Amino acid sequence: MTKVKWDHIVHYVNDIEEPIDLFKEKNLIAFRGGSHKQWGTYNSLSYFDLTYIEFLGIENRDLVKHVKEPNRVVKDAIQYLPEHEALSRVALRTDNIEEIAARLRDTGLTLSPIMAGKRLDSKGELIEWKMMTIDGSFQGLPYPFVIQWKGTDSERLKSLQSSGVIQDHPAGKTIIHQAIFTVSDPLAVAEHWKEIFHLNSINFSDTVATLSIGEQSFLFKKGSFNQLTEIILLTESPQLQNKSLTIGEGTYTFKSIE
Numbered sequence: 345m346t347k348v349k350w351d352h353i354v355h356y357v358n359d360i361e362e363p364i365d366l367f368k369e370k371n372l373i374a375f376r377g378g379s380h381k382q383w384g385t386y387n388s389l390s391y392f393d394l395t396y397i398e399f400l401g402i403e404n405r406d407l408v409k410h411v412k413e414p415n416r417v418v419k420d421a422i423q424y425l426p427e428h429e430a431l432s433r434v435a436l437r438t439d440n441i442e443e444i445a446a447r448l449r450d451t452g453l454t455l456s457p458i459m460a461g462k463r464l465d466s467k468g469e470l471i472e473w474k475m476m477t478i479d480g481s482f483q484g485l486p487y488p489f490v491i492q493w494k495g496t497d498s499e500r501l502k503s504l505q506s507s508g509v510i511q512d513h514p515a516g517k518t519i520i521h522q523a524i525f526t527v528s529d530p531l532a533v534a535e536h537w538k539e540i541f542h543l544n545s546i547n548f549s550d551t552v553a554t555l556s557i558g559e560q561s562f563l564f565k566k567g568s569f570n571q572l573t574e575i576i577l578l579t580e581s582p583q584l585q586n587k588s589l590t591i592g593e594g595t596y597t598f599k600s601i602e
Contacts, residue, residue: 429592484570
């Protein structure tokens with residue numbers, strides 16, 4: 345059975361250069377990614393092994409407004425920006441997007457077609473992938489979207505390291521550990537995501553529920569936002585440990601690698 349992995353986080357921002365500067369102040373590397381010419385968006389990125397943060401902005405608002413493909417990630421940019429520079433959806437990575445699509449349709453979810461994605465990176469190199477988004481939400485929380493990159497994980501890791509996209513952060517070893525979702529009913533949301541994405545439960549209660557996704561986890565806690573609100577990173581940097589960085593409405597919290 346095809347498993348999913350945590351690929352990246354989408355954080356909508358008005359100025360994609362700002363996160364680069366803020367991360368640099370923390371001795372973390374973020375850089376200009378590139379433009380999605382067919383969708384009107386562009387991004388800056390920060391990699392922590394193969395899991396990364398995508399700071400997504402609107403480069404061409406008119407194009408975004410008139411995108412014909414049912415790409416919720418792009419369409420939501422108009423709904424969020426400029427008022428809400430918020431953490432949005434997580435992306436789940438697979439090596440068999442067709443199988444995942446069939447499995448999700450069997451649960452009754454409405455999916456976009458599998459779309460071809462591409463962008464030019466800052467060096468003019470073409471980056472390609474396939475993706476699909478899930479319509480609607482569960483109790484107000486938007487669903488993740490699913491992505492399949494060209495090449496295997498090991499091939500991509502080697503390529504991204506050799507090109508300098510993935511490199512050691514000056515702050516020292518730092519990894520993305522956990523996504524925190526604030527939702528009205530943590531148990532119900534966690535049970536639903538566990539079922540449809542075949543994730544494993546760590547602990548469930550009325551106020552907090554946690555699912556594992558590989559060595560990482562998704563934590564759902566009780567609140568009124570029904571949104572991804574915080575990312576937990578583990579770091580060996582004494583200067584970052586027990587500190588937080590807020591960008592717009594999203595918080596990045598750094599804890600010690602034990």
